[in-house]
Amino acid sequence: RRKALLQANIALCRLECRAAAVQLTRPLALVDRGLALWRRVSPAAKLFAVPAGLLLSRFFGRARPGGGRGGKLATAMSLLPLILRGAKLVLAARAAMAATKNSPPSPGRT
Numbered sequence: 001r002r003k004a005l006l007q008a009n010i011a012l013c014r015l016e017c018r019a020a021a022v023q024l025t026r027p028l029a030l031v032d033r034g035l036a037l038w039r040r041v042s043p044a045a046k047l048f049a050v051p052a053g054l055l056l057s058r059f060f061g062r063a064r065p066g067g068g069r070g071g072k073l074a075t076a077m078s079l080l081p082l083i084l085r086g087a088k089l090v091l092a093a094r095a096a097m098a099a100t101k102n103s104p105p106s107p108g109r110t
Helices: 002-040 043-060 072-078 080-102
Strands: none
């Protein structure tokens, strides 16, 4: 009876860990889809996207009469370095997974 109870407890912990992992990876999946979409964009469009983004940020980020600092776009632009670091992290993780998939199995393992 104790063994069955312990096995049930372990199974419950595994389910809880799986649910937590799924919840934690949702933002990373969104970044991954964004990177895939960005790769499909032509290089010429990418060249024009940066200046266009800067112009739009100036247009939408004008000072408000109340002295407030920027809006949603300014907040998004301030978070850009964090987003880029997350994207690099996802790329590194994908490269590591691809490397482990393509590596030959160890001779001692079956």
